[in-house]
Amino acid sequence: MLDMKMIRQNPDFIKDKLATRGIKAETIDELIGYDEKRRELILKSETLKANKNKASKKIAEAKRNKEDATDAINEMKQVGADIKQLDADLEKTEKDQHDLAAHLPNIPADGVPESLTEEGAVELRKIGKPRNFKFEPKHHWDIGEKLGILNFDASAKVAGSRFVYYMGAGAKLERAVYNFYLDQNDKAGYTEVLPPYMVNSASMYGTGQFPKFLENKAGFEIADSDLTMIPTAEVPLVNYYRDDVIPTEKLPVKFTALTPAFRSEAGSAGRDTRGLIRLHQFNKVEMVQFTKPEDSWDALESITEHAESLLKLLKIPYHVITLTTSDMSFTAAMTHDLEVWMPAQGRYREISSCSNTTDFQARRAHIQYRDENGKLQYVHTLNGSGLAVGRTVAAILENYQNEDGTVDIPEVLQPYMHGMKKISKEN
RNA sequence: GGAGAGUUGGCAGAGCGGUAAUGCAUCGGACUCGAAAUCCGACGAACCGGUUUUUCCGGCGGGCAGGUUCGACUCCUGUACUCUCCUCCA
Numbered sequence: 001m002l003d004m005k006m007i008r009q010n011p012d013f014i015k016d017k018l019a020t021r022g023i024k025a026e027t028i029d030e031l032i033g034y035d036e037k038r039r040e041l042i043l044k045s046e047t048l049k050a051n052k053n054k055a056s057k058k059i060a061e062a063k064r065n066k067e068d069a070t071d072a073i074n075e076m077k078q079v080g081a082d083i084k085q086l087d088a089d090l091e092k093t094e095k096d097q098h099d100l101a102a103h104l105p106n107i108p109a110d111g112v113p114e115s116l117t118e119e120g121a122v123e124l125r126k127i128g129k130p131r132n133f134k135f136e137p138k139h140h141w142d143i144g145e146k147l148g149i150l151n152f153d154a155s156a157k158v159a160g161s162r163f164v165y166y167m168g169a170g171a172k173l174e175r176a177v178y179n180f181y182l183d184q185n186d187k188a189g190y191t192e193v194l195p196p197y198m199v200n201s202a203s204m205y206g207t208g209q210f211p212k213f214l215e216n217k218a219g220f221e222i223a224d225s226d227l228t229m230i231p232t233a234e235v236p237l238v239n240y241y242r243d244d245v246i247p248t249e250k251l252p253v254k255f256t257a258l259t260p261a262f263r264s265e266a267g268s269a270g271r272d273t274r275g276l277i278r279l280h281q282f283n284k285v286e287m288v289q290f291t292k293p294e295d296s297w298d299a300l301e302s303i304t305e306h307a308e309s310l311l312k313l314l315k316i317p318y319h320v321i322t323l324t325t326s327d328m329s330f331t332a333a334m335t336h337d338l339e340v341w342m343p344a345q346g347r348y349r350e351i352s353s354c355s356n357t358t359d360f361q362a363r364r365a366h367i368q369y370r371d372e373n374g375k376l377q378y379v380h381t382l383n384g385s386g387l388a389v390g391r392t393v394a395a396i397l398e399n400y401q402n403e404d405g406t407v408d409i410p411e412v413l414q415p416y417m418h419g420m421k422k423i424s425k426e427n
Numbered sequence: 428g429g430a431g432a433g434u435u436g437g438c439a440g441a442g443c444g445g446u447a448a449u450g451c452a453u454c455g456g457a458c459u460c461g462a463a464a465u466c467c468g469a470c471g472a473a474c475c476g477g478u479u480u481u482u483c484c485g486g487c488g489g490g491c492a493g494g495u496u497c498g499a500c501u502c503c504u505g506u507a508c509u510c511u512c513c514u515c516c517a
Contacts, residue, residue, distance in 0.1 A: 053446080
């Protein structure tokens with residue numbers, strides 16, 4: 001949620017910034033119009049309410065003195081009716097204003113490449129050289145199915161498209177990857193959390209998924225309840241402190257969690273229909289930080305670098321890009337994506353997204369701390385995948401594949417696989 | 428799933444239709460070499476509007492949402508959460 005006072009005071013700045021995210025200037029004007037009308041109505045309503053309170057006190061006093069209070073009671077009746085009318089208008093205006101404001105994305109930070117498409121992302125660095133294959137590298141789904149460690153036929157039967165069964169060494173590899181990630185995050189000072197996998201709509205609103213998420217049918221809501229399956233652990237992790245004041249000495253708070261993420265993938269029909277890249281349910285280890293405002297930009301770099309360190313240890317080639325203004329998620333002021341090299345596709349694919357949402361989520365979710373003057377301020381929140389687990393498995397299968405169809409296991413994962421060095425049919 | 432109780436300021440805790448006692452904590456002051464104790468005073472969330480870049484005024488506010496009423500923390504309805512008992516259950 002953007003700061004309305006800020007919009008009121010710097011309308012042109014907001015218009016320029018949000019134009020890069022596809023928001024029309026007229027939308028901002030409309031919002032400011034609602035705000036002006038709202039404040040006008042508040043002024044009128046509050047004047048009447050002040051009168052009402054005075055009249056009420058008069059009645060109370062008259063009653064105490066056993067005097068006649070008919071005049072004051074009539075005044076109360078009249079004023080009460082006027083207030084009712086005015087407040088109905090006010091409520092409508094507030095709702096209109098709020099609905100509009102809730103649809104405005106965060107202001108892009110300086111340095112975010114401006115573009116109305118995903119074209120124009122800036123590559124910050126490229127690490128590791130794609131391996132030179134002496135044979136045609138296979139897609140991970142082919143490798144996985146041949147090895148008997150991924151079964152998409154069974155999942156199609158039992159659940160539907162965009163699900164998977166990991167079998168045997170495949171399931172173990174998935175487990176090795178997320179245990180490795182959790183251990184690394186633990187070492188980096190993140191508190192491990194095991195949160196609920198369903199959250200209420202206030203939480204979905206707090207982290208900025210709702211209302212758009214609902215309108216786009218992007219998720220899985222539980223019938224006859226207020227619950228939604230989490231689309232990312234970011235939701236329960238950030239909302240942990242919703243409506244709270246975080247004790248200042250605790251900042252920065254760093255959380256990490258392994259959870260499944262549930263997404264409808266509405267609107268992505270035909271894309272990535274095979275394999276582990278785009279599923280309705282996938283595991284992800286997530287990192288979240290709550291920081292003081294002045295620390296959040298350093299924190300974004302630190303989260304990104306930590307996510308990178310995982311890929312470095314796994315020895316998988318990747319690059320880091322800064323997303324464009326319109327490619328970023330709704331809540332982000334800046335996002336660095338990590339993309340891993342997928343040999344069979346011959347391109348980099350997203351495996352992590354690290355964002356600074358500044359105070360955008362904190363405003364929605366009311367997450368505050370007290371500054372050195374004891375004043376309540378909004379914290380900044382950050383999130384980053386560390387990392388997507390299924391996509392890591394896909395990347396391992398493709399980057400570590402051998403011509404005979406076996407797959408080597410990255411050295412750092414071998415201890416997590418009871419020393420197994422290679423996945424072959426026999427496993 | 429059933430029954431009951433509860434939800435008031437940072438905490439504790441009254442009132443139970445006329446606009447939120449009191450205690451603790453906090454802040455300021457007095458006393459003191461200093462501190463404790465004591466005394467005096469202030470302050471009761473967050474939020475919103477006006478004015479104002481300190482101030483002051485007003486609104487809102489007693490889990491939340493409605494209703495009754497000139498007026499509700501106080502009555503009624505719904506709902507969320509917490510606790511206890513029963514039931515069920517990994």
